[in-house]
Amino acid sequence: MGSLGRGRFPICNCTAGLPRMVITSLNSQQQSMSCSLVVVVGQGSSRSSKRREIPDHHRRNVANHLLQTAASSVQQLLDFERQGHLCARAFFNPLELSSLKACVTEAAESQKLNAYRHRVAVLCPGVDPFSVKTIQEAQNIIRLKGTDELGFLQTFNLHQRSQAVREWTSHPRLCSTVAALLGVERVRLYQDCLFLKMPGFGETNWHSDLNMVPIDTNSFLTVWIPLRSLEKDDSSLHFASGSHRDFALPYWQSNEGMMNLQGRGYPINTYSKLALGDLTFHHGWTLHWAPGQPLGGTHRAAWTISYFADGARILCTKHARRKVQEEDAWSFQAWRKDIKEGQLARHPLLPAVFPDQEKILSGRRRLST
Numbered sequence: 001m002g003s004l005g006r007g008r009f010p011i012c013n014c015t016a017g018l019p020r021m022v023i024t025s026l027n028s029q030q031q032s033m034s035c036s037l038v039v040v041v042g043q044g045s046s047r048s049s050k051r052r053e054i055p056d057h058h059r060r061n062v063a064n065h066l067l068q069t070a071a072s073s074v075q076q077l078l079d080f081e082r083q084g085h086l087c088a089r090a091f092f093n094p095l096e097l098s099s100l101k102a103c104v105t106e107a108a109e110s111q112k113l114n115a116y117r118h119r120v121a122v123l124c125p126g127v128d129p130f131s132v133k134t135i136q137e138a139q140n141i142i143r144l145k146g147t148d149e150l151g152f153l154q155t156f157n158l159h160q161r162s163q164a165v166r167e168w169t170s171h172p173r174l175c176s177t178v179a180a181l182l183g184v185e186r187v188r189l190y191q192d193c194l195f196l197k198m199p200g201f202g203e204t205n206w207h208s209d210l211n212m213v214p215i216d217t218n219s220f221l222t223v224w225i226p227l228r229s230l231e232k233d234d235s236s237l238h239f240a241s242g243s244h245r246d247f248a249l250p251y252w253q254s255n256e257g258m259m260n261l262q263g264r265g266y267p268i269n270t271y272s273k274l275a276l277g278d279l280t281f282h283h284g285w286t287l288h289w290a291p292g293q294p295l296g297g298t299h300r301a302a303w304t305i306s307y308f309a310d311g312a313r314i315l316c317t318k319h320a321r322r323k324v325q326e327e328d329a330w331s332f333q334a335w336r337k338d339i340k341e342g343q344l345a346r347h348p349l350l351p352a353v354f355p356d357q358e359k360i361l362s363g364r365r366r367l368s369t
């Protein structure tokens, strides 16, 4: 089994032997798309770890999150568990969203050239991205040497540049919702990333996020926050519902057996109209895709935050069936080099965001005075 990033990699270069699927059987609920599903959910084989009982206090905490969080209805939790994605309408009010947008946009302002350099690194193998000195130069190189069209620009980890952005990544209601959806007691921030699609930019390729994450976990999700309201024609995410639970496929099938997924029957769902403050959650193994942004309109910017369950370990690669896809390497290389395979994924660059450390400390201070 192979893996792909979000970008549109040439099948011949880095996806040799990858499954390719055209989804044909769509029901009335599903979006009519002629898109190729080029990445397969990649759970791999089971991890040999000891079975652990879930402690009672953990069960109680999870139950508490249910009461506290925006995803408070059992139906929503069930939907996320079954579908691998969820839309939370009006999660932020328009005022909150404008303030979030202002600090994300400001933090990203100085990073435009780097975002283009990142695309050069991904789409133009052999070109040193740091030899590129201007955005126009980057655009020319991508046009001439790119293995595919430009689908988006990515700017990673704005929370490391801006305290205001950092506060949004640890927003208490957001983080407790993440804990509830993952059903875990403690959550860490993995990364944040601004995805910018200018009018005329191409598709975001089918992929699942965990293919790009060097951590051995299933407890991972991404929050996708559009920075303006999205209309039907805008580039929204589309999800292959249930694909995050398709363990049978990678368990039984070889690379060749996964070449053609036609008839696998994933319903394809999207939340096409999103108002300011609406956001979506998707599980780390859920396959998702986004169409190009139409020419003639305005750009689409979406800010994403990814989280994982505290206690996960760095992936051991010795017997792994595949390599971590490198598209997000710029995001993780700073902490990855400090932690050995098999060790806990704990690092100052992967901060704990739930439960709220400040609240715990101030509670302890109150108790001791």
Ligand SMILES: O=C(O)CCC(=O)C(=O)O
Pocket: 006, 152, 195, 204, 209, 222, 223, 224, 288, 290, 302, 304
């Ligand atoms: O916004 C996009 O086009 C891609 C976002 C994405 O793939 C993700 O949030 O995992």
